[in-house]
């Protein structure tokens with residue numbers, strides 16, 4: 001039987017997922033000693049692939065990985081064709097609209113400029129409010145944009161709130177909660193249903 005291939009988002013979600021696999025009794029020593037390797041065995045039946053969040057979705061959508069672990073933030077931004085199976089409960093944070101402390105963001109009638117790494121999420125949020133905004137895509141440290149005067153506000157991930165606080169920014173409004181999700185390729189879900197369902201059962205018992 002071919003191993004189930006699971007794409008993990010490198011970094012914190014990878015660590016939390018490996019901790020979950022260990023709790024489930026899988027040998028994750030290869031992942032701990034990975035060096036620069038990107039494909040690693042977990043126990044006898046699973047192979048994990050370490051990728052960037054958006055690429056986890058690409059690999060799962062295209063069926064080269066059966067399953068993936070990725071944040072709801074990336075899922076909301078990418079809108080892919082795959083099944084979202086389990087809320088893993090870790091990687092918890094929130095999407096928020098934020099800007100300079102004390103700014104009256106909703107005051108006045110001018111068109112606001114919003115900086116974000118998540119243009120789809122930001123667009124959808126303001127469409128629901130019937131607000132026309134200009135969106136500027138930023139690749140990281142989005143908090144800089146309002147500080148430098150590029151935007152009136154940001155739509156970004158807030159976890160502890162420290163980055164906002166230490167830069168004189170504050171949350172104007174929370175958009176939605178985020179956490180890590182287990183996703184599955186649609187064909188794998190049919191062809192390997194029993195294995196995947198057994199794994200989901202094991203995961204749910206160990207969350």
Ligand code: PRP
Pocket residue numbers: 139140141142143156157158159160161162163164
């Ligand atoms: C994320 C996010 C915030 C920060 C929030 O950035 O974009 O900047 O973490 O965390 P906090 O509320 O606990 O301070 P990340 O560290 O992923 O890097 P980036 O700025 O390069 O996107």
